[in-house]
Amino acid sequence: MSEPALVALRSASFAYEDGPFVLGGLDFEVREGRALALLGRNGTGKTTLMRLLSGGLRPDTGELTLEGRPVTYDRKGLTRLRTTVQLVVQDPDDQLFAASVGQDVSFGPLNLGLPDTEVRARVDEALSALDIGHLADRPTHLLSYGQRKRAAIAGAVAMRPRVLILDEPTAGLDPDGQERLLATLDGLRGNGTTVVMATHDVDLALRWADEAALLTPDGVRTGPAVTMLARTDLLRRAGLRLPWGVAAAELLRAQGLLTGSAAGPRTPEELSALARDRAAASRIRADD
Ligand SMILES: Nc1ncnc2c1ncn2[C@@H]1O[C@H](COP(=O)(O)OP(=O)(O)OP(=O)(O)O)[C@@H](O)[C@H]1O
Numbered sequence: 001m002s003e004p005a006l007v008a009l010r011s012a013s014f015a016y017e018d019g020p021f022v023l024g025g026l027d028f029e030v031r032e033g034r035a036l037a038l039l040g041r042n043g044t045g046k047t048t049l050m051r052l053l054s055g056g057l058r059p060d061t062g063e064l065t066l067e068g069r070p071v072t073y074d075r076k077g078l079t080r081l082r083t084t085v086q087l088v089v090q091d092p093d094d095q096l097f098a099a100s101v102g103q104d105v106s107f108g109p110l111n112l113g114l115p116d117t118e119v120r121a122r123v124d125e126a127l128s129a130l131d132i133g134h135l136a137d138r139p140t141h142l143l144s145y146g147q148r149k150r151a152a153i154a155g156a157v158a159m160r161p162r163v164l165i166l167d168e169p170t171a172g173l174d175p176d177g178q179e180r181l182l183a184t185l186d187g188l189r190g191n192g193t194t195v196v197m198a199t200h201d202v203d204l205a206l207r208w209a210d211e212a213a214l215l216t217p218d219g220v221r222t223g224p225a226v227t228m229l230a231r232t233d234l235l236r237r238a239g240l241r242l243p244w245g246v247a248a249a250e251l252l253r254a255q256g257l258l259t260g261s262a263a264g265p266r267t268p269e270e271l272s273a274l275a276r277d278r279a280a281a282s283r284i285r286a287d288d
C-alpha cells in the first residue's frame with residue numbers, strides 16, 4: 001500500500017459565515033517531498049484551501065487528515081498540526097506582530113516551550129535560511145515589504161515544519177528577491193521540507209513545481225506540473241495563460257528541434273542551452 005498523504009482534505013466543504021460554499025466536496029492531497037503549486041482565479045478559494053490545510057479554518061463537512069489520521073481540533077490535535085504544517089499568509093503585515101524580527105521569529109518556538117538554546121538555534125537557522133540574519137534586531141515596522149515577507153517566512157521556518165504553505169510568496173518581490181526566495185525554498189526542500197505555494201505566475205509554477213493543482217469552480221485538478229500547465233482548457237477555466245516554456249516547447253517540437261520525450265525549456269537560460277546544443281549538433285552533421 002502507498003504511504004498516506006502527509007496532509008489531505010477529504011470531501012471537504014467550506015463556506016464563510018452567511019456566505020455560499022467557497023469549496024465543495026474537495027479532495028486535495030499533499031504528498032511528502034513535493035513542490036506543489038496551487039493556481040486559480042482571484043476569489044476561487046486558494047487562500048481558503050490553504051487555511052483549511054493549516055487548521056486556521058475547519059471544514060464544515062469532510063475532514064482534514066495528517067498521515068492518514070483525522071485531525072482533531074482540540075489543543076493536542078492543533079499542536080500536532082501546527083508543528084507539521086505552517087502557513088505563511090500573503091500579507092506579511094497580517095503575520096508579523098512582535099517589535100523586532102528576532103522576537104517575531106522566536107515566537108513560535110518559544111510557544112512550543114522549547115529550551116532557550118534550542119529557540120536560539122532555530123531562530124539563527126531560520127534567519128540565515130532567509131538571508132536576513134543582519135535584520136535580527138531591526139524593528140519589524142521599519143522593514144521594506146520584501147524584508148517583511150522574508151521575516152514572515154522565517155517565522156514559519158523556525159517551526160521546522162514538514163509542510164510549508166506559502167500564499168503568493170513571490171508577489172511584490174523584485175526579480176532578484178524572487179530568485180533568492182526560490183533558492184531558499186530549494187534549500188528547504190533539500191532538507192526534506194514539502195512546499196506548497198499559491199501563485200498566479202504560471203512561468204514560475206512550471207519552473208519550480210513538480211505538481212500543479214488548478215482550482216476552478218468545478219473543483220481542483222492536480223497532476224504533474226508539466227502536464228497540467230499545458231492543458232489549455234483547464235488553464236482557461238482557471239483564468240491563466242499558457243506558460244512561456246510550454247509555448248516555446250510547442251514551437252521547438254513543430255520545428256523538429258525538440259523530439260521524443262525531451263523536456264522543453266523552463267527558463268530563458270534553458271532555451272539558450274537548448275539552442276546551443278542544437279547549433280552544435282547541426283555543425284557536427286555539416287562536418288560529416
Ligand atoms: N473572511 C471571509 N469572509 C467571507 N468571505 C470570504 C472571506 N475570505 C474570503 N472570502 C470569500 O471566499 C472566496 C474565496 O476567497 P479566497 O481568498 O480563498 O480566494 P483566492 O483564490 O485566495 O483569491 P486571490 O487570488 O484573490 O487571493 C471569495 O469569494 C471571497 O470573497
Ligand SMILES: [Mg+2]
Pocket residue numbers: 046047048090167
Ligand atoms: Mg488568496
